[in-house]
Amino acid sequence: MITLFASRVYNLVKKVPKGRVTTYKQIAAALNCKAYRAVGQALKVNPYAPEVPCHRVVKQDGSLGGFGGQTKGRKIIAKKNLLAKEGVVISRGKVKDFQKLLFKLG
DNA sequence: TCACTATATCAGC
DNA sequence: GCTGATATAGTGA
Secondary structure (H helix, E strand, C coil), rough: CHHHHHHHHHHHHHCCCCEEEEEEEHHHHHHCCCHHHHHHHHHHCCCCCCCCCCEEEEECCEEEECCCCCCCCCCCCHHHHHHHHCCCCCCCEECCCCHHEECCCC
């Protein structure tokens, strides 16, 4: 079930250009709320898999967050490769130059 | 209303 | 630096 809130999240994520990343907080802030977790859930059930690259959405500290294939555990390799292809380097499980690559919404 | 969740932030060690 | 607890907001049953 896609809701209005989720649609807004997708819209914002789609705005993130290649080689750039954003955070759950940025998205939530752009929506004028603090539903960081709701954002993650919205992305989780996203029907726009290729259009809404959740791998471009990371945690506030630059770490990949809970995604990376599944929410249980697993390794975060696919995302690392995907981001690396776009110019985003992952170092120690976190985005390198995160602050520079961070795409501020609004 | 209750429980769950891909977060964020603070306190304690 | 890491872990535990708390705050916040949205979704589904």
